[in-house]
Amino acid sequence: MMKCNKACELCNQNASFYCPSDSAFLCRNCDDTVHGANFLVARHIRHILCSKCDSFTGKYISGTTLHHRLRSICRSCSPENHSDDDDSQSSSSFESCVTEPKERKIKRMKSFSSSVTDDASSSEKKKKMRRTESVGSVAEELFVKWRRELGLDFPVNGNCVAVEALGVCLRTWKLLPLKVAAATSFWLWLRFCGDGCYATCRNLMKLEKISGVPAKLILATHVKLARVFTQHLELQEGCDES
Structure with a gap:
């Protein structure tokens, strides 16, 4: 595994993500601030860093979601007898923090769009x-x-x-x-x-x-x-x- 040992580029706190598009290591709060600026930068795919050794975990994240709930560790830091469980938990955490909020957002947008269209059609x-x-x-x-x-x-x-x-x-x-x-x-x-x-x-x-x-x-x-x-x-x- 590649060792990072990098601090956040903006606040010097421990980095949790690495963004290749910005060439920057970011902590969770700064990542939310930077990639929450607009929907374009929110598309950046970021590497998730191990919370124990700061190396790349091989997992990624995009969008602006509840990153503070996401905890991930690399295989090297995972007990061998729990490696599968850790991968499963990490995957589950990733899905719950990234996929589900995105799906709810899409549903809200579709619902809002449908409501606006229906209102406009009814008004017309x-x-x-x-x-x-x-x-x-x-x-x-x-x-x-x-x-x-x-x-x-x-x-x-x-x-x-x-x-x-x-x-x-x-x-x-x-x-x-x-x-x-x-x-x-x-x-x-x-x-x-x-x-x-x-x-x-x-x-x-x-x-x-x-x-x-x-x-x-x-x-x-x-x-x-x-x-x-x-x-x-x-x-x-x-x-x-x-």
Whole structure:
């Protein structure tokens, strides 16, 4: 065995560890201070010195754990009839001081990360729900206003189709301007009502005027929305049947 007989580089107390990365012998307290500075230096692998003769024990440690509980002696200092027991105890001490705290730390980090993610996800869902409810309320009032300006006589519950179509539109094309989505959803509503007698060129021109959205843009967006909204209705019917 290599004899060390070295004192701690920082406080001159008996050294308990040797760090090749720092080229320094350190006592337990100074080792905690130096390798507890940040997670990078905590990765340094240190040699454990024999507590009796200060030689290398052939065992190592890393991280910042309860080093003051760790006691290790080399084979030369171990009674031959207890050498196996000493190795077993040293190994057990090493595992309990290094591995277990590290595993608990990882579990805490995972638990914290999961908690933060769940909270963020829950908060985001609540924001989306509030936004949807707010947009739906405003859109319903807007659709009633447009209906009066167009002089159309719809059933009272007819707004539901337009509001639902607007929700589908906003979820599918998040970057689509709200007024374009609203005008397209309203036009889709006119196409769905009755035999389509409300979806006339005259009403389209009126809708262009009161909404400020070009008729060509309404028609182009309507083609895509009609396809997606039809799939949405089919999916709803399938869920209701099941």
